[in-house]
Amino acid sequence: MGLAYISLFEQVDIPEIQNYNFKVEILALQGQKVGVIGGSQGLGSWLVGHLKEKKIEVKFTSADEYSELPSNKELLEFADVVFLCVPISAMETVMEEVYPYLQGKTLIEICSVKKFVIEKYESLKQQYPDIETAFCSIHPMFGPRIHSLTGQVILFNHSDRIAEGIVEELKEFFLEDHAQVYNLPYLRHDKLMGVVQGLNHFNVFVSAKTLARFESEFEDIKQVASPPYRIFIIFFTRYVLQNPRLYAEIQMNNEFVFEVVRIFRDEMNRLFDLIQTRDKEGFIKYIEDMQPYFASNKSDMEVSTHLIEQLGEYLEKKN
Structure with missing residues (x-):
């Protein structure tokens, strides 16, 4: 089935880009166990390294021989916060796989395309009404080869059922390394x-x-x-x-x-x-x-x- 293309010039009633430059003292990720799905390559690999530099307890899974755990289910049993860093084409399949195990956890996806991912999340939320999970959609606008976050852009695109302050604290996690953080609705x-x-x-x-x-x-x-x-x-x-x-x-x-x-x-x-x-x-x-x-x-x-x-x-x- 072909894509239903949307006109570039269609009017969308959504807020303008909003920039954040505040500071908070406590990071939501500190003291949390973090899992990264897709952590051996690309931005997932960069994220694992960055979290370790911050002294955050992190494990990852991947589809290759470098996976630290044999399954995503076992990663979900370990982690409080899960980053989804798989290829665009695998996003929907992996979300379907892990969603039933997300009770009480926070899922953060970093896909480069948002509309179909948000729609998939909303569909899974309807399919599993008893699963209470927090969800956040972000887009780091850089590749895994960077050595510094200074001046790099990270977009926050959507959140749902996130506890008060967690999104702000997650933004601070990047701001403290001098990244540029923006709020940009997913459409x-x-x-x-x-x-x-x-x-x-x-x-x-x-x-x-x-x-x-x-x-x-x-x-x-x-x-x-x-x-x-x-x-x-x-x-x-x-x-x-x-x-x-x-x-x-x-x-x-x-x-x-x-x-x-x-x-x-x-x-x-x-x-x-x-x-x-x-x-x-x-x-x-x-x-x-x-x-x-x-x-x-x-x-x-x-x-x-x-x-x-x-x-x-x-x-x-x-x-």
Whole structure:
């Protein structure tokens, strides 16, 4: 059955993004036993390491030989708080498996796509009315390779039956390491991720594939690319050499991505036609028409200059 795609421009009556910068003294995770389902790879592996650094008692399961416990059921018997860090395609199946064992526990899922996960949780809540479990949906907007949370974004998307203060304390768990924490309702999350993830990933992979098909040696391209252009190549490499299944599942499970990349395709064709017909004035107008949209973000020009200069210094030292 195909996805029922939702218009990117559909009006959704939900609050704006809300930022948190408060402090609390007691962390909900301190003194708790924490379980991580999917803890041997990806963000699950990062989370296990981060929890251990915080001196929190943690165990994990995984679908490979590195699992610390033989089953998710045994992990649920151990844990008070459970993080669900499995691939997008496994979310529904694993939620069905573990939900009957969540009595009195807190389930925190970290999926990159929210709508279908929240709907699955609501369905299971109706199916098991006697199971009282707290539920929280978050999205850490970073990968497992990071070494510091400073400046990294973590989105809180939905909570249900959470005890008073626990969500705030969980936010503080990340805030104390200087992460940026935001409240973003799950429908608006998926809509914005259609652009932040869907469009950017699509753009990267099409551009990288074009580079791979172009008849020129990769090292030659790198050698003549000044720092602004090397930034693009750096991120082509970063994304292409990671697990493609994750990106496939983001592209195909977020209902907003399809419309975003359809717009991308239309704009690509428009710009292609302008270049093919050598319509210089049309090309100039094409760019000028979008300038008002970006005018309020002019301060990022300074950010880009800083990044370019920093990369230039790094490359000089490396060479």
